[in-house]
Amino acid sequence: MPETSPTESASTAKAPKPKTPGFPKSSTSSQALSVPTIAALALAVIGIVLAVFGWFYPSSGQKFSDDQRTEAKGKVCDAQAVVRQGTQFNTNLQNPVPGDLAGDLAVGTNARLSLFAGGAYLHQRLEANPAAPADLATAVGDMADTLEALSINYLAGHSPDDAVQQPLRDQLRGEIDVLDNLCQSQ
Structure with missing residues (x-):
């Protein structure tokens, strides 16, 4: 039996590797995934696919009957007429x-x-009547936005015939013409 000195055997013997920080070693193979992990991954993928589908193809929401659409159209057209009358009266006062x-x-x-x-009221009436036909809802929403823009610009000091307000006033006249045509068949 060969004799080795204690210093030689210590240098030739493998030193234990220091433990590194990280995840603890699993007793199972790292290649095999557990059933709950696979199920969670599958559900996550399905959720992402549904979210992307919903983003690009939103639901039209509720389906409305012809009577509901007719009633909503009447209410929105009536609201537009009242707002038009009120704004016309108040903007022409002397x-x-x-x-x-x-x-x-x-x-x-x-x-x-x-x-x-008037603009805020029209937005509220549209929200309260989701069965209103899309073309009417768009036209009334545009009119409401224009009324609010005119108001804010007047509050900011613009005059009726300046470069900011005059185009908005012309736009409002066009929107009123569109609404007259859409609401006539009521």
Whole structure:
């Protein structure tokens, strides 16, 4: 038996590897996945596919009967007519005492309020009547947006005939013409 010194045997013997941080070693093979892991992965893939499908092909939501669509159209057209009447009345008011600053301010405030409130009211009526035909809903929504834009621009100090307001006023006239045609057959 050959004799080796204690220093030689220590250097030739393999030193244990230090433990590295990380995941603990599993007693099962790393290639075999457990049934719950596979099920979770499958459900995740199905969820992603459904989410992507729903994003690109949204549901049309509710299906409405012809009576529901007709009723919604009537309500939205009536709302548009009331808003049109109110904004037309209030934006054409004249100060009963010419030159009175308080009267001028009151007339201007009523005009701005009727424009903004009219736009908000039309948006509310559209939301309350989801069965309204799409073309009518689009036209009324456009009119509501234009009314609100006019109001905000007036509040910002724009005058009726400036480069900001005049195109909006022309746009509003066109939107009213479209709505007149859509609401006539009511």
